[in-house]
Amino acid sequence: MSYAGPDFEPSRPRRSRRGPLTVAVVALVPGALLGWLVYEAVGGPGDGGGSGRAAVRTSAPAAPGASGSPTVSAAPSSSAPAATAPLKGKVVVIDPGHNPGNFRHPTEIGRQVDIGTNKKECDTTGTSTNAGYTEADYTLDVARRMRKLLQAQGATVKLTQDGDRPWGPCVDERARIGNDAHADAVVSVHADGSAAGNRGFHVILPDSVHQGAADTRPIVGPSRDLGERVAGSFGRVTGSAPSNYVGGGTGLVTRKDLGGLNLSTVPKVFIECGNMRDSKDAALLTDGAWRQKAAQGISEGIVSFLRG
Ligand SMILES: [Zn+2]
DSSP states (O other): OOOSSOOOOTTSOOOSSOOHHHHHHHHHSOHHHHTTEEEOTTOOTTSSSSSSOOEEETTBOOOGGGTTOSOTTTSOOTTSOGGGOTTTTOEEEEEEOSOTTGGGOHHHHHSEEEOSSSEEESOOOOOBOTTOOBHHHHHHHHHHHHHHHHHHTTOEEEESOOSOSSSOOOHHHHHHHHHHTTOSEEEEEEEEOOOTTOOOBEEEEEOOOEETTEEOHHHHHHHHHHHHHHHHHHHHHHOOOBOSSSGGGSSEEEESOOHHHHTOSSOEEEEEEEETTSHHHHHHHTOHHHHHHHHHHHHHHHHHHHHO
């Protein structure tokens, strides 16, 4: 998949200086679009494409010596003031929906797991664009971009899968990973597979479920707060409109049939970032620069929720 957006491959050689291209691009970044995060479009920490700093708070610029570390949360520079890590101590779990390998493991992902209300498939393959770009590739890419942005804010970030396993996890395990991490927030990233002409994003909130192993009652309120913030910032940063086919224009949908929500004991939402089967939405979802905005929109919602 070729795209014109930011490159987050970690293997590229690191440059020590901010190049003229970086400066030019930064100068073009519309501040209103990015809110309090200033993203340097040609590079994140450690990828060598730019100054080595993916995101800074405009109100508290990091010292030059603080840049260049891809693991700000784990190993902050001793010279970095605390203000550069506002999410220090916070745990965020990002759940990239599906798995690029699920297609090759129909038996494993087809087995039934208990989601409290009923049994359901362990996992599904997810959808794809008409040209074959898979939802699983999309979700993993956005999740990795989010990880960089949130780590730069000092958060401890865990992915439920990182392309490091052949299939899954199952939806019950996805929930358990967030629970066991005592996550302060969990976001499951998806893109929808609906009819052409159906466009836009929606955030899925857990409904109140108290059945079997599921008890979402304690998380319904905080999850709504998280979801409203994610929907708001996603729309603002990407410029996308709320779904025109579910949610009545609010961009919010409440469901009780998703194991990943039913079994969560920590605040959690899903986001369907767009409809892969619509050509206009697909053009966005397959564009790396747009995916960076998607990652930033979701991340800003998480940050807003965690900072209260
Ligand atoms: Zn999905």
